[in-house]
Amino acid sequence: MAESPARTAFADEALTHLDTLYRGALRLTRDPDQAQDLVQEAYLRALRYQHSYQAGTNMKAWLFAIMRNLFWDRFKGSHKDDVSLDDVNEFVLYDKLRDDGAKPEADVLDKLAASEVVKAVEQLPPLHREVVLLVDVEGFSYKDAAQTLGVPIGTVMSRLHRARQQLQKSLYDYALESGIVRHGSMKHSGSPRNHGEASDFVGPEQVPQQ
């Protein structure tokens, strides 16, 4: 195939984002071979549609969007909303650890194995997992994450909030099972969230979409 300078420059720039795409694909598929297939297909599609990429805009976000759309097409069909975390109750690990008398609370985080953190991320429903990958792992702004996922910023915020709640719950369960913390050994008078009053916390689900 004949090489053109424009094509080579595009490919070179696109490949600088390979690790981000590979990590994202790996976390979404949970399988290294499928991740490579997905990323390869994403790059081929990107090359085919490079005319639709506007130079100077966020190429990483553009490539990630192609990859995650392929993921949903290939692995999930059209059932994007098959799993919801809407019924996850407010769970604040910090408060929970204070209830359990674990001090300082952050020390518990340092005792968690990285593999367990990855496992907890991979157990999130894909719609929530991809937001954590973009915002927490790859450092995307809410705006860039929203554009990548094709959803309003408010949806990014609510999915992220739910995902973090679920993540904290999973990590707490692991910390209990592995003996890092013991359940309810010491109670305190109230969380910093509500200072002992009934919680009427309004989560980001209620934040107006920007």
Place this chain on the structure above:
Amino acid sequence: MNCQDCSEKLDRYVDRELNNTEVLELKLHLEGCPGCEGQYEFQAHLKRLVRHACDCDTAPPAFREKLRQMLS
């Protein structure tokens, strides 16, 4: 700002998504509220933990080379 206002904005503070005025208000609250300050430090720590646990995977060199040849 009270503790509940702070709690509602903590995600966006940790993600650096608040505007300058909101950041100043929140910082002022955190300085005078050890409970919320602890919650903030914990959330920021958790975010770093997730990033470090997940960002260590890189594309295998052979795969990178395969793509480079395919795209050139």
